[in-house]
Amino acid sequence: MPKQAPVPDELSKPFWDACNERRLVVQNCTACNRMQYPPEQTCSECGSEHNLEWREVSGRGKVNGYCVMHDSRIRLLQADQPFNIVVIELEEDPAIKFLSHLPGTPVDQVPVGASVLVDFQEVGPGQLIHEWRVVG
Amino acid sequence: MAPTGWFPTTRNRSQEGLGVWEHRGKVAVVGIGNSPTARRWDETADTSVGAWAISAAQKALDEAGISRDEVDGVVTCPQGMGSPWAPNPIPEDFAKAYEPTDNPDDGLTGVSADWIVKNMGLKNVKATYHTPACISPALCAGAQVVGDGEASTVLVIRGTGNFSGRYGQYGAAAGDTASGPGQWTNPWGWQLIPQIAYGFDQYCRKYGSSHDRMAPFVLNQRKNGALFPEGYYYQHRPDDLKISVEEYLSARWICKPMNIYDCDMPIHTAGAFLLTTAERAVNMKQKPVYVLNHVSQRAKVRSSVETLDETEAFTDSIARKVYEGSGLTASELDICNPYDGFTLFTQYFLEGLQWHGVQRGEAHDFYAGDISVKGPHPFSSSGGNNGNGRTRWWNQLDCIQQLRGTAGERQVTLKAETALAGAFTPNMSDWMVYGTSPD
Numbered sequence: 001m002p003k004q005a006p007v008p009d010e011l012s013k014p015f016w017d018a019c020n021e022r023r024l025v026v027q028n029c030t031a032c033n034r035m036q037y038p039p040e041q042t043c044s045e046c047g048s049e050h051n052l053e054w055r056e057v058s059g060r061g062k063v064n065g066y067c068v069m070h071d072s073r074i075r076l077l078q079a080d081q082p083f084n085i086v087v088i089e090l091e092e093d094p095a096i097k098f099l100s101h102l103p104g105t106p107v108d109q110v111p112v113g114a115s116v117l118v119d120f121q122e123v124g125p126g127q128l129i130h131e132w133r134v135v136g
Numbered sequence: 137m138a139p140t141g142w143f144p145t146t147r148n149r150s151q152e153g154l155g156v157w158e159h160r161g162k163v164a165v166v167g168i169g170n171s172p173t174a175r176r177w178d179e180t181a182d183t184s185v186g187a188w189a190i191s192a193a194q195k196a197l198d199e200a201g202i203s204r205d206e207v208d209g210v211v212t213c214p215q216g217m218g219s220p221w222a223p224n225p226i227p228e229d230f231a232k233a234y235e236p237t238d239n240p241d242d243g244l245t246g247v248s249a250d251w252i253v254k255n256m257g258l259k260n261v262k263a264t265y266h267t268p269a270c271i272s273p274a275l276c277a278g279a280q281v282v283g284d285g286e287a288s289t290v291l292v293i294r295g296t297g298n299f300s301g302r303y304g305q306y307g308a309a310a311g312d313t314a315s316g317p318g319q320w321t322n323p324w325g326w327q328l329i330p331q332i333a334y335g336f337d338q339y340c341r342k343y344g345s346s347h348d349r350m351a352p353f354v355l356n357q358r359k360n361g362a363l364f365p366e367g368y369y370y371q372h373r374p375d376d377l378k379i380s381v382e383e384y385l386s387a388r389w390i391c392k393p394m395n396i397y398d399c400d401m402p403i404h405t406a407g408a409f410l411l412t413t414a415e416r417a418v419n420m421k422q423k424p425v426y427v428l429n430h431v432s433q434r435a436k437v438r439s440s441v442e443t444l445d446e447t448e449a450f451t452d453s454i455a456r457k458v459y460e461g462s463g464l465t466a467s468e469l470d471i472c473n474p475y476d477g478f479t480l481f482t483q484y485f486l487e488g489l490q491w492h493g494v495q496r497g498e499a500h501d502f503y504a505g506d507i508s509v510k511g512p513h514p515f516s517s518s519g520g521n522n523g524n525g526r527t528r529w530w531n532q533l534d535c536i537q538q539l540r541g542t543a544g545e546r547q548v549t550l551k552a553e554t555a556l557a558g559a560f561t562p563n564m565s566d567w568m569v570y571g572t573s574p575d
């Protein structure tokens with residue numbers, strides 16, 4: 001389904017560039033050994049901007065929970081209603097949460113707890129966005 | 137005067153461990169006023185948010201029996217909750233009737249403190265502030281301003297416009313791209329509504345509950361709204377409040393498990409509260425309602441969503457701050473009016489506050505009991521936004537009326553000597569604690 005295409009900015013460009021190479025990267029503070037997503041200018045734990053790196057992650061995760069959107073304010077999504085909005089937790093750190101429409105999974109039949117794998121969807125000319133699919 | 141700035145967040149009571157509020161019982165609410173209500177603006181000057189804000193403020197002054205010249209502070213929440221009026225042209229009769237500020241939408245979508253000072257001709261104002269999101273932070277700011285002696289008599293005002301067109305479907309929601317913070321959420325349609333719906337689903341999974349168990353609370357909110365003469369439904373659509381359990385359960389989903397009756401309906405209206413010092417309050421016309429504490433919650437989530445664990449931690453923190461700063465315990469809190477717009481998050485506040493002994497996971501059992509205003513557990517006696525239309529201040533208004541003993545048919549039969557109201561969400565909300573006694 002069509003999605004709004006992200007507009008990369010200085011902070012987010014490395015993330016979206018990685019998506020375009022079909023890689024999922026997450027900001028990581030090497031001092032705190034702690035990942036954070038969405039990315040921020042500084043580590044939200046130690047407050048420093050100096051130890052942030054982009055760490056490539058496995059792209060494996062689990063379905064944490066979901067809801068089913070019937071009446072979105074986002075115009076571009078309205079034609080596809082109702083649709084799943086799923087919260088994914090990352091294998092490396094379940095505190096890191098991603099969002100997904102869970103393509104391939106019927107509406108309101110979301111298997112909470114199931115394993116998922118990252119996938120990439122083209123949402124604008126040359127821009128991929130991270131999505132997730134149930135595996136196994 | 138210089139244009140009004142935002143109330144400094146350093147003056148919010150957002151930390152735990154601050155002890156009893158230093159001005160506990162030294163500030164009082166002495167006037168309340170509400171304008172008429174409408175579903176949408178009819179585009180005449182007389183019913184503009186600005187006009188109605190003035191009328192609400194004047195009612196609050198008249199109630200207290202004081203003149204405009206006695207007001208020396210104004211705090212408003214200047215943003216309305218509906219769509220902006222721009223780029224529509226400013227209606228001519230509105231432009232003729234009122235002095236503008238730098239913001240062409242001022243007086244149409246919301247009202248700034250500067251607009252109020254100009255258009256009410258307030259001559260003696262020495263302190264003005266703005267606050268975000270709701271009237272609750274404006275009330276907190278007003279109480280601190282009076283307590284600190286920066287002003288002695290403060291009008292706290294919010295107007296909110298509602299125009300034609302689908303609510304919220306403008307700006308970033310209408311585009312083909314997502315930028316700023318929205319690039320991490322909007323592509324999937326993640327906004328406040330999915331957050332609340334997902335959180336509620338997590339709650340039901342954790343505690344073994346389900347959406348149908350919300351029916352007693354939602355129906356009771358509407359029953360209380362039918363007893364609130366200032367409310368939109370009471371004034372315009374009383375029959376809409378008479379929904380059955382079956383109607384609630386079969387209503388259309390907005391974002392399953394949230395249906396249309398879990399949402400508050402946007403309306404067009406304005407409200408005002410008048411705060412002053414405890415010393416001045418005793419010479420005014422109404423029985424003073426004392427401010428015992430004000431609390432703010434400004435919490436940051438770990439990742440792209442707020443988890444149920446975070447929601448519970450945030451509402452636990454709100455409760456600790458409410459009780460610590462007011463010196464009250466849960467069993468000493470008589471009136472409990474947490475925010476309900478959306479109904480699906482009210483249980484987090486109730487359980488955090490442990491009002492009437494309700495623990496985590498027990499709210500839906502509590503709702504199944506007698507929560508009517510005449511019963512033993514008169515929860516959310518205002519009927520909230522759900523029972524009265526979206527303003528985010530009915531709960532504050534109800535606290536004042538219950539403590540004055542002027543809540544009419546909504547007056548609880550239990551003791552009403554202390555009260556709590558606040559909005560908006562577990563991570564970002566502001567709370568006022570009131571008492572009939574300053575001690």
Ligand SMILES: [Zn+2]
Nearest residue numbers: 029032043046
């Ligand atoms: Zn760090």
